[in-house]
Amino acid sequence: xxxxxxxxxxxxxxxxxxxxxxxxxxxxxxxxxxxxxxxxxxxxxxxxxxxxxxxxxxxxxxxxxxxxxxxxxxxxxxxxxxxxxxxxxxxxxxxxxxxxxxxxxxxxxxxxxxxxxxxxxxxxxxxxxxxxxxxxxxxxxxxxxxxxxxxxxxxxxxxxxxxxxxxxxxxxxxxxxxxxxxxxxxxxxxxxxxx
Amino acid sequence: xxxxxxxxxxxxxxxxxxxxxxxxxxxxxxxxxxxxxxxxxxxxxxxxxxxxxxxxxxxxxxxxxxxxxxxxxxxxxxxxxxxxxxxxxxxxxxxxxxxxxxxxxxxxxxxxxxxxxxxxxxxxxxxxxxxxxxxxxxxxxxxxxxxxxxxxxxxxxxxxxxxxxxxxxxxxxxxxxxxxxxxxxxxxxxxxxxx
Numbered sequence: 001x002x003x004x005x006x007x008x009x010x011x012x013x014x015x016x017x018x019x020x021x022x023x024x025x026x027x028x029x030x031x032x033x034x035x036x037x038x039x040x041x042x043x044x045x046x047x048x049x050x051x052x053x054x055x056x057x058x059x060x061x062x063x064x065x066x067x068x069x070x071x072x073x074x075x076x077x078x079x080x081x082x083x084x085x086x087x088x089x090x091x092x093x094x095x096x097x098x099x100x101x102x103x104x105x106x107x108x109x110x111x112x113x114x115x116x117x118x119x120x121x122x123x124x125x126x127x128x129x130x131x132x133x134x135x136x137x138x139x140x141x142x143x144x145x146x147x148x149x150x151x152x153x154x155x156x157x158x159x160x161x162x163x164x165x166x167x168x169x170x171x172x173x174x175x176x177x178x179x180x181x182x183x184x185x186x187x188x189x190x191x192x193x194x195x
Numbered sequence: 196x197x198x199x200x201x202x203x204x205x206x207x208x209x210x211x212x213x214x215x216x217x218x219x220x221x222x223x224x225x226x227x228x229x230x231x232x233x234x235x236x237x238x239x240x241x242x243x244x245x246x247x248x249x250x251x252x253x254x255x256x257x258x259x260x261x262x263x264x265x266x267x268x269x270x271x272x273x274x275x276x277x278x279x280x281x282x283x284x285x286x287x288x289x290x291x292x293x294x295x296x297x298x299x300x301x302x303x304x305x306x307x308x309x310x311x312x313x314x315x316x317x318x319x320x321x322x323x324x325x326x327x328x329x330x331x332x333x334x335x336x337x338x339x340x341x342x343x344x345x346x347x348x349x350x351x352x353x354x355x356x357x358x359x360x361x362x363x364x365x366x367x368x369x370x371x372x373x374x375x376x377x378x379x380x381x382x383x384x385x386x387x388x389x390x
Contacts, residue, residue: 164351
């Protein structure tokens, strides 16, 4: 009887290994051999799952995107308006070591994505989704004005925070990001974040 | 008599060639040979100026940083407060084709910089400079409150806008960025940008 291999589990394992390596020393210098070793596989075992390093980077970005959305899922399931918006922003902002590692993955992804149409599409789709959520939540807080520009400002802020966290970790403090989020939400919709 | 070579001019020419290539198809796939050809030099002629591709990327980032500051220099020389702040933000925001090309350079730089301590230092120094300027101008507009968090929000916004421009050019419209800047400044300091 042939050995049964759980391909989804194996893919997930490889992606998590890639994530750890990017967090440790970035993506550019990582090799397929090193990623295979980190995941506990022989060199060459990655190829059936991810043909190229860029495929792997795209899958790792997708993993981070979904992981962030999972953590913030209560914003959709149980909350709305300010509570939902605050929860979501806190899951995106690099407030702890895990989220700073996530920032390192997305910054590496952006740098490579300029040159890979499929990665650009992935960015456009995922950020389009977040933008719609932001517009909805801001509109729930203050329906009296068009919140499109406000949602775009908030999205740019969340993306910019990833760069600061990845490249200037000394300035990436939870207190700093919380103060910035409070200042921004007060400016956009006149309220402070929920507790 | 030996031929006199203007090394600074040659370095600048190579950097401008790199800039054009990154704008065209990104940095990752660019080769030293291609950059040399674009600058009009034989393969190998780059090495005395830039030993590695990463040295070249760092020099190109520095070129974009200084070019942006040059364009915004009137903000320091002749202006203050809202006028200075508005001028500076408009020179950083990807409002035209040149500035969208600049965005592509900085996004490529960030992706690589995670892994290069000297590039990280370069990011920290240059962004530290901008941050001080933003704090000064915001404080001139409204001295009644601590503008540190506001300046950080504005800086994250300006960085995030580079990513959107590099990866989602369809959404990178001058009208959109102007509306976002107006919304943000109104929220932070209660005024709209200058004309």
